Amino acid sequence: MDDVEALERLISARVARLATVRPDGRPHVVPLVFAVMNGSYGPVAYWAVDGKPKAGTTLQRITNLEANPTAELLVDGYEEDWSRLWWVRASVTAREVLDAAERAQALEVLVEKYPQYRTERPQGRVFRLGVTSVRGWSAAG
Amino acid sequence: MDDVEALERLISARVARLATVRPDGRPHVVPLVFAVMNGSYGPVAYWAVDGKPKAGTTLQRITNLEANPTAELLVDGYEEDWSRLWWVRASVTAREVLDAAERAQALEVLVEKYPQYRTERPQGRVFRLGVTSVRGWSAAG
Numbered sequence: 359m360d361d362v363e364a365l366e367r368l369i370s371a372r373v374a375r376l377a378t379v380r381p382d383g384r385p386h387v388v389p390l391v392f393a394v395m396n397g398s399y400g401p402v403a404y405w406a407v408d409g410k411p412k413a414g415t416t417l418q419r420i421t422n423l424e425a426n427p428t429a430e431l432l433v434d435g436y437e438e439d440w441s442r443l444w445w446v447r448a449s450v451t452a453r454e455v456l457d458a459a460e461r462a463q464a465l466e467v468l469v470e471k472y473p474q475y476r477t478e479r480p481q482g483r484v485f486r487l488g489v490t491s492v493r494g495w496s497a498a499g
Numbered sequence: 500m501d502d503v504e505a506l507e508r509l510i511s512a513r514v515a516r517l518a519t520v521r522p523d524g525r526p527h528v529v530p531l532v533f534a535v536m537n538g539s540y541g542p543v544a545y546w547a548v549d550g551k552p553k554a555g556t557t558l559q560r561i562t563n564l565e566a567n568p569t570a571e572l573l574v575d576g577y578e579e580d581w582s583r584l585w586w587v588r589a590s591v592t593a594r595e596v597l598d599a600a601e602r603a604q605a606l607e608v609l610v611e612k613y614p615q616y617r618t619e620r621p622q623g624r625v626f627r628l629g630v631t632s633v634r635g636w637s638a639a640g
């Protein structure tokens with residue numbers, strides 16, 4: 359799978375898994391809804407704290423990213439026909455979106471991708487995952 | 500979701516994502532087929548190096564686990580109806596299976612779970628992920 363197709367598969371995936379490292383050095387992984395847009399320095403994936411997880415506490419992934427902003431995003435396709443397996447992995451660097459204009463733009467791409475957000479727009483913190491590299495693999499070669 | 504249901508969902512999932520930490524401290528995540536059995540000290544997930552990845556090189560996940568055996572396994576269900584979202588995360592400690600009897604048993608549970616392995620039995624290294632804790636979440640509560 360070439361880099362263009364890998365990026366396309368990342369962009370179109372409905373869910374990714376975000377892997378981070380805890381302050382104590384152990385790994386952490388959660389499912390994540392996200393939306394990709396083209397930034398000045400390459401693709402950027404945005405995600406927002408929404409009503410799904412329990413509110414009022416700092417999510418473990420945020421604690422992790424504040425201590426170590428390097429992360430990985432994985433999207434994959436599992437089928438029982440293993441000749442159709444594929445995955446795409448992006449190395450990313452995270453930072454919180456604090457600029458109001460960038461936040462508005464991030465929420466716009468999230469709402470556009472996920473109709474679920476139209477009725478319940480995310481109210482929480484927004485994070486930016488700058489993609490530093492993308493690698494794809496498919497069993498079909 | 501209680502611990503019993505979380506473990507059941509882990510056991511029945513066809514694919515998980517394995518998060519590890521690279522020697523340089525960055526995270527790493529890959530899809531993984533695995534099979535769970537009850538060990539003397541709780542549930543154990545086995546996986547084997549098979550013909551799917553490129554052969555002849557050490558997989559990054561193995562390099563990582565050899566340096567830091569703590570890992571996480573994630574299984575999740577994504578649906579567009581977000582009231583049906585769920586995930587189960589297991590903290591695990593990895594070690595390679597070197598004992599011939601344990602290897603035979605691990606391959607047996609893998610082949611039993613995945614008919615795909617019946618025609619092409621895994622020939623590579625086998626690893627054991629001892630489950631130290633399991634946590635489940637569902638949007639339905």
